[in-house]
Amino acid sequence: MEQKLVNMPKTKRGLVTLEKITQSAEIEFGTKGYYSTSINDITKKANVALGTFYIYFPDKFSLYCYLLNQYSHDIRKFIAMKTESCEGRIDTEKLGLLGFLEVIKLKPYMYNIIWESLYVDKSLFIEYYESFALKYIIRLNSGKRKNEIRDIDSTVIAYVLMGISNFIGLKYVMFEKDEDLEAIVDQVMDVLKHGIFL
Helix, strand or coil, X not given: CCCCCCCCCCCHHHHHHHHHHHHHHHHHHHHHXXXXXXXXXXXXXXXXXXXXXXXXXXXXXXXXXXXXXXXXXXXXXXXXXXXCCCCCHHHHHHHHHHHHHHXXXXXXXXXXXXXXXXXXXXXXXXXXXXHHHHHHHHHHHHHHHCCCCCCXXXXXXXXXXXXXXXXXXHHHHHHCCCCCHHHHHHXXXXXXXXXXXX
């Protein structure tokens, strides 16, 4: 995802048009999948001319990569805002998980699009999670230096916590939409603090 993915507009009107295209793409990719969605489908749903698409994106793949980048950015930004006043790692994990669940509740097609990247281009899928993990590891290492985390490999911890977040999100945001997310997060934190096995 190193190449330039989007020509960012310089006007408010252009930003509105870009947002219409990306929101439409999210719905189309999220419901029909990458391969069954055409640029024409996206522009028709966005109610913009086909040529308008190419003002912003060179092709469908660039738009797809742009969405993945936006998801990664939005999740991290939302979690950072949610946890900015936290003093310890446990509170940070708790509010971070809650923030993640709230973000994916707002973006119902996020899972479909991120996970389909494994089949669109496996390197996108790997990069998405590896880049997320690398930033997570930095924060975990900071927690280790403060003696808030046991001396376990930070990569293992990052992927354990990311795995928990991903599958709790699947169960309690995608599969069951009316759950009390705070109560679910409290139970997850109980597992993290006290373990599972007797």
